[in-house]
């Protein structure tokens with residue numbers, strides 16, 4: 199499938215060879231223990247925590263997209279903490295984005311610090327410090343929620359020269375938006391809860407890598423700590439993956455229209471979308487990314503105006519998370535993000551573009 203387009207890739211990713219009478223995507227295998235060979239003992243499937251065929255099919259599918267081997271986790275946070283705890287040891291230093299997903303920073307400032315791991319916080323847009331003495335650099339690009347972008351190739355080269363590993367949180371971009379392993383990163387971590395699965399009905403995470411030693415560490419970590427996703431969630435995720443190309447295409451088109459609308463209004467400030475040619479992230483994103491995600495951020499000036507805007511809108515759901523079929527808006531300060539009171543992260547869904555633009559426009563007027 200190497201030379202095929204994204205739509206073809208996602209429709210076929212991780213599917214078994216066709217067998218007459220069998221479904222395209224096999225149904226979920228619900229099993230804790232499996233029958234064992236009485237003589238030879240455990241084979242491919244012995245016990246559900248380490249072994250599940252539905253999960254393996256999903257991992258194969260995501261692996262085709264990321265260009266590495268994948269281990270799925272129950273949530274994005276389970277995947278990220280698995281990476282951090284299987285790689286970092288007491289006395290190590292980890293570099294984390296100062297503007298990335300806040301729970302990762304909270305974990306570093308609590309559990310990691312207690313374990314003797316130091317953290318250096320770096321803004322995604324840079325400037326990047328020397329990585330001497332750093333064991334792991336975790337990048338998040340585009341960063342959630344501010345949407346700054348960093349040059350993965352350049353940061354990876356600098357980190358590797360200093361002997362550090364590089365991981366990229368690919369949640370916002372998805373592997374159709376960028377392939378960090380091809381850009382030089384050692385690992386990808388992501389929440390599959392967002393655009394990857396896109397239907398707002400599954401929590402999922404994964405780690406991807408091309409490095410056998412790192413894969414073994416993460417696999418062992420998962421088997422011993424047990425943060426695996428269930429078979430039904432894996433199956434739902436695999437089914438949803440098939441429409442990723444279609445969903446992202448509409449989300450990006452909607453975000454382009456919404457970013458255009460918002461940046462033309464004098465009552466909206468700080469509009470960020472890496473696809474806008476005037477955006478500070480545009481230049482790096484245009485070279486590095488295969489497509490720009492459907493998330494736009496902006497400032498409505500106050501929490502009260504955000505509330506009026508959300509009440510006035512017919513189509514925008516007030517909700518956290520992003521990347522789903524439905525357009526959602528989240529005032530990030532209410533979750534503890536270090537953002538202005540009126541800062542909104544808007545995740546464009548797959549509604550018709552004219553409907554969405556008309557609804558947003560009217561809601562902004564009313565607010």
Ligand SMILES: Cc1ncc(COP(=O)(O)O)c(C=O)c1O
Pocket residue numbers: 273274275276278299338342367369370388389390391401402403519
């Ligand atoms: C960039 C990023 N990484 C990781 C996570 C954590 O994912 P999950 O909620 O699936 O644990 C999130 C959740 O919002 C996120 O936005």
